[in-house]
Amino acid sequence: MAVGDRNAPSYSGDTSHTWDISRLILSGSPQIHDALSTAKVHWYLILAALPAAVWGFAQFGVPAFVVVATGVAAAVLTEAVLPSRRGSPADGNSVAIGLFMSLMFPPGAPWYLVAASAVFAVGVVKWAFGGLGHAVLNPAIAGRVLAQVLHPEAMSRYALPAGLGGGELEGGSSVIMALRGGSTGGDPLQRLAELGYPRSGLDEAVTEWLNTYLLTPVGVQLPGGYIDPFIGLAPGGIGEVSAVLLLIASAALIGRRVIAWQVPLSVFVGFAATIAMWGAVPLGGAVLGGDVLFHTMHGGLLFLMFFCATDNTSAPATGAGMFVYGLLGGGLAAILQLFGLYPEQLAAALLIVTFFVPLIDYVTKPTRFGFSRRTGQPLLYKARS
């Protein structure tokens, strides 16, 4: 039969293109895609981390920039040099690994330590295990933890941001370590005040404004010291300090479905519950008296839960699995935050929980539609009159 002998439909479009039947493509269903590609997932994550990174550069100066530039360059070069094995630098994965890893480093970390960790993250944790999609552990976290093991002293030295006058904290340690050994009835802010920790004028002004106009009418008082870490005037990892920038970025990522909301939510719940329970104990306070707000904004939790815990490859597949993973990871992170020997060890908590992911995936296998969750057998509906 003479098919295709009919006149082709008219074309009224832009004449710079011509419509040609031979250019139509054949493909299996579905015929459309939601457009979020592997590369886009990674580049959106990188884009979302940039404001927090730039804030870190502004507060911690050139050394911070050197750390991040070294980390990203080493990660990308490692992938470029190694024989191609699933994925290329263009898909953004190695850039993301290098960036997220170095944003968890203290500003003054030596460049060779950053470079070694990045090479380990991309070359061993990712590439040697099979490349993109085959890393059993999260490479960024593994790199950060390796640095901690190699050089615990350098990884525990934190600087004050420029907005608080710069320089080092007393003892060269972080806010979290300053809480060890005090006895202020469980109040971390009071402990910091004892140690002469600075507060910005902005913090005082904003706290006063909030108390006068918003909180007093509802009968609440906000103590000073929370506004600084919220906007990012606190010591910490380069990209970790600005709570507000991280929260804005995460809202965009969740809204675009780049990251699954279940992970950060459950990490936060696990962390907050544990902190609320025991947070005050190291400072001589009572059980159930922990300061969740303080610990959320100090120590790197927000960065970790939005950018690292959500890693596509190492996080569990199902929503239920994500909850288990997040609660365990958050809980363990809180314990390390309160009782660990070194500051900023939340990454280690996540690394440990990642070892449980195959087990979590097994236990939280999705219940098949039309099957009984209890027996695992297909549901049968008896004939009833």
Place this chain on the structure above:
Amino acid sequence: MKLIRTFLKGGVFAPDNTRSARDVATWNAMIPARSVVPLLQHEGSPARCVVERGYRVDEGALIGSAQGYQSARVHAPIPGVVSELTRLTLPDGRESEAVVIELDGEFQQLGRVVEPRDWRGLNNDRIQEQIFDAGVVGLGGTGVPSHVKYSAPRSTALRCLILNGCEPEPYLSNDYRLLRERPEHVVEALEILVRLLAPKRTVIALGGHTRSAASGVRRAVSAARARIQVHRFAGKYPQGDDHVLVRSVTKRAVRGASPVSEAGSMVVNVATAIAVYEAVVFGKPVVERVVTVAGGAITRPGNLKVRIGASIGDLIEECEGFREPPHKLVVGGPMRGSTVTDLSQPVTKLTTGVLALTEAEVQAVPETACIRCGRCVRACPMGLEPVRLHQLIAQRRDRAVTEAGLFDCTECGCCSFICPAGITLAEDLKRAKSRLRAEESDGRGRS
């Protein structure tokens, strides 16, 4: 006002791209001068050709008779002369004989007022016969002959009859137009089916953009004093799939490999209901249907009432052709439909839509390695692990893939739609299913 519900397990939110076509009233396409009528327009064995070259046929005359248990009649959509008997490949890949009719002679039904028949005086056998005579099949795309579906032996009383008015797939708005323009006919069709099937409960389910037809449907229900509930669902895909819909309405989940009749439910498509109405009330065979012509490349998208056998090229021309170069030409919806490159493909009973998609709409992503993100697992409404099935298929572990639920896959396409690595999960699963089915029937044939 009832709360708008959705389903919890899996699914995807596809962009709402029905708007351009759905707000335009259905218009009648021109009568084609030539109609190519495949004899296989349903699920089952093809109809047997009862005409020969040179025969003169009237509008609505029988040209293919049902052969075998699961088959359906085929009628002449236009009056004329049979100029050719030919074979063609349908968009879904099946081969079919086709009768080519050149328009000639006069229309005996078009434009005439036919008195509606009082079906309430007919007995059930007579109603079934009317449905069979008219060649009614599942017009939502399944193509199951309706008389077979309605007369299939049931182990249990029909608990719930559901009219599926949910948005079937993105882009398609033909069901919506029918619900907007002919709600009273939809309700009357349901009353006929209630008489025939005696369900305990009858529900009209609306979902996504078809929710805005709710008030008209409710008015039609109360005007007819029918005992029919109207349920409304969110626009998550695939709310309109039988299994998902039955679960949403009756709380009973049946695995994808089994028919929903196991839960005592039956789902009827809107266009099918209209065909039942026309068959029983007017004795009219299925010779036309409403087709959505849409997509970014179409100049004037809309819903067209088309005679079976008209070419999709004519339909596109009727919508003023292309305004942008099309990248894919799709027959059916974007999630389950097939691509074609042949504009002479005829409209059949199963053609729900003709879409001309631009490259920007297709949004294809380059294929990369699987990043093990688990998005396909979270998107699967059947609770399967598409990534795992895909691996097992690649390893040719046939038994393991069957145990992991391959045959529960309803081919909704959600897994491929969201896969960032651009892996053709749904397509590969579908292929594996037909390969395993073919191998199984081969084995049976030999023993």
